[in-house]
Each structure stands twice: as structure tokens, then as C-alpha cells.
Amino acid sequence: MRYDGERDWARQVEQVKSLRELALEFIRDAIVSGRFAPGQHLKERELAEAMGISTTPVKEALRVLEHIGLVQTVPRRGTYVSPAVNTSLREINWMRAYLESLAARWAAEKATGDQLAQMEAQLREMERLTHHPDRERLAAANTRFHELVREAAGNAVLASTLSQVAAVDRAFRRRALQDDKEVSAGFEEHRKVFEAIRARDPDLAEARMRSHILRAVHHVLTDSKEGEDPSE
Structure with a gap:
């Protein structure tokens, strides 16, 4: 048996996951297509506004993309399309x-x-x-x-x-x-x-x-x- 609180939590997790996948697809496709060029600064707030979502799923998407070598985070400067993309x-x-x-x-x-x-x-x-x-x-x-x-x-x-x-x-x-x-x-x-x-x-x-x-x-x-x- 699942309590109402558990159901609400599950819905929230699924929503966050869906938004992360949306952000991931948007940013990944823009990089692979060449719309976002090597070395381009990826500003979390601007990306979030472009997609109509919060910055949290954008942050998560950028972490995934960094893991596969498509973006690079520079301390105190921000995240960029990897120059070696x-x-x-x-x-x-x-x-x-x-x-x-x-x-x-x-x-x-x-x-x-x-x-x-x-x-x-x-x-x-x-x-x-x-x-x-x-x-x-x-x-x-x-x-x-x-x-x-x-x-x-x-x-x-x-x-x-x-x-x-x-x-x-x-x-x-x-x-x-x-x-x-x-x-x-x-x-x-x-x-x-x-x-x-x-x-x-x-x-x-x-x-x-x-x-x-x-x-x-x-x-x-x-x-x-x-x-x-x-x-x-």
C-alpha cells in the first residue's frame, strides 16, 4: 500500500526526471548539431528560460553532458561547450x-x-x-x-x-x-x-x-x- 505522501513524492521525482531529459535533449542536440559551438558559454539561467523550466534540471543535464565529454565546467567561470567536443x-x-x-x-x-x-x-x-x-x-x-x-x-x-x-x-x-x-x-x-x-x-x-x-x-x-x- 502506498500513502498519499509517497505518491506525491513519486510524481515529483518523475516530473524532475522528465524535465532533466527535456533539458538534456535540448542541450545535447544543440551541441551535436553545431548550434552551440565549441567553447561557447552555456549559461544555466538563459538555457532554463529558453526551455521554460527551472535551473535544476539544466544543472543535472549539464553534469550528464560533462560526463560524456560534450561540456566542460571551469571553476569560478561556468560551463562551456567542450573545446574538444x-x-x-x-x-x-x-x-x-x-x-x-x-x-x-x-x-x-x-x-x-x-x-x-x-x-x-x-x-x-x-x-x-x-x-x-x-x-x-x-x-x-x-x-x-x-x-x-x-x-x-x-x-x-x-x-x-x-x-x-x-x-x-x-x-x-x-x-x-x-x-x-x-x-x-x-x-x-x-x-x-x-x-x-x-x-x-x-x-x-x-x-x-x-x-x-x-x-x-x-x-x-x-x-x-x-x-x-x-x-x-
């Missing part, structure tokens, strides 16, 4: 590339006929959306293709590990798909990954998935300029 994004995506390529390998070995059919249908949807002006829909469709590959891999530990970088992946994918050339190149690479999985060629599926992700990372970040270190 592009390095952090590159390293996160390199880890993802090797995990996703392992998922593609196992998908080539384990995928059922139904799972292959789902991937093929998803590719058709992705091809349709390459000509659609709403890039958010294409980014979501691409994310779903990767999810289908992970599901076909049939490994819970791998799926759980990849879920930890999924949010950064989604934001990074939206950034990449602002480029028309990346839209075309990305679709063709997804198609080739699928063909290798369907052909039951684990070596080729693994190599193509890894190459796809690493090429996209290089394309997005190669011309990015790192900011000045605010601690200097």
Missing part, C-alpha cells in the same frame, strides 16, 4: 561504428526471413524519403534501419551498449543529413549493408557498416573548427 563526437561515433558493424555481422548470420523483409521495406521507405524536404523523417527512418539490424543481431548486451549512445547518434544523424550529398551517399551505403546481410556474408556486412559510419563521421567533422579552451 568534435573529438568527443568522433570517439563516440568510432565506438558506435565498431559495435554497429558487429551487429551487422551477427545479423548476416542470424536474420530471419521476416527480419530481412522488414529491412528491405525500410530501405524502400528511406529511398522515398531521400526526396522529401523533411529531413527529420529521413533521419528517423535511417535510425529505424539500424534498429532492425540490431534486432536481427539478437544480442541483448550489444543492444544495451548501443542504446547508451543512441541519443547522440540521432542528433548526429540529423546533422549529417542536412547535406544533400550525404543523403545520397548514406542511402547507397545502407543498401549495400543490407545486400551483404541478405547474402549471408558476415565479413562484408561488418566491413560495409563500419565503413559507412566512419565515412559519415569524417564527412561531418573533417571541416569543423575546434574552439578556444575557455580555461586558458
Whole structure:
């Protein structure tokens, strides 16, 4: 039996958690998309006002982002987008590339006929959306293709590990798909990954998935300029 006070406490915890997730998504996406530049000062009160929330969930979100290397807190000066944010994004995506390529390998070995059919249908949807002006829909469709590959891999530990970088992946994918050339190149690479999985060629599926992700990372970040270190 739960008392009224316990229920109120649980609701408050859930509300704070939801606001923290809102703040986390807002700030993380702005950093990954490049809207918040390396070295930019992140003022808690301004961020809170922009989202219409208190500063508490903003503080919590910034702590999470500092843990994964996207922001940096300088004593007595405040919190900044990490001057090495592009390095952090590159390293996160390199880890993802090797995990996703392992998922593609196992998908080539384990995928059922139904799972292959789902991937093929998803590719058709992705091809349709390459000509659609709403890039958010294409980014979501691409994310779903990767999810289908992970599901076909049939490994819970791998799926759980990849879920930890999924949010950064989604934001990074939206950034990449602002480029028309990346839209075309990305679709063709997804198609080739699928063909290798369907052909039951684990070596080729693994190599193509890894190459796809690493090429996209290089394309997005190669011309990015790192900011000045605010601690200097």
C-alpha cells in the first residue's frame, strides 16, 4: 500500500526526471548539431528560460553532458561547450561504428526471413524519403534501419551498449543529413549493408557498416573548427 505522501513524492521525482531529459535533449542536440559551438558559454539561467523550466534540471543535464565529454565546467567561470567536443563526437561515433558493424555481422548470420523483409521495406521507405524536404523523417527512418539490424543481431548486451549512445547518434544523424550529398551517399551505403546481410556474408556486412559510419563521421567533422579552451 502506498500513502498519499509517497505518491506525491513519486510524481515529483518523475516530473524532475522528465524535465532533466527535456533539458538534456535540448542541450545535447544543440551541441551535436553545431548550434552551440565549441567553447561557447552555456549559461544555466538563459538555457532554463529558453526551455521554460527551472535551473535544476539544466544543472543535472549539464553534469550528464560533462560526463560524456560534450561540456566542460571551469571553476569560478561556468560551463562551456567542450573545446574538444568534435573529438568527443568522433570517439563516440568510432565506438558506435565498431559495435554497429558487429551487429551487422551477427545479423548476416542470424536474420530471419521476416527480419530481412522488414529491412528491405525500410530501405524502400528511406529511398522515398531521400526526396522529401523533411529531413527529420529521413533521419528517423535511417535510425529505424539500424534498429532492425540490431534486432536481427539478437544480442541483448550489444543492444544495451548501443542504446547508451543512441541519443547522440540521432542528433548526429540529423546533422549529417542536412547535406544533400550525404543523403545520397548514406542511402547507397545502407543498401549495400543490407545486400551483404541478405547474402549471408558476415565479413562484408561488418566491413560495409563500419565503413559507412566512419565515412559519415569524417564527412561531418573533417571541416569543423575546434574552439578556444575557455580555461586558458
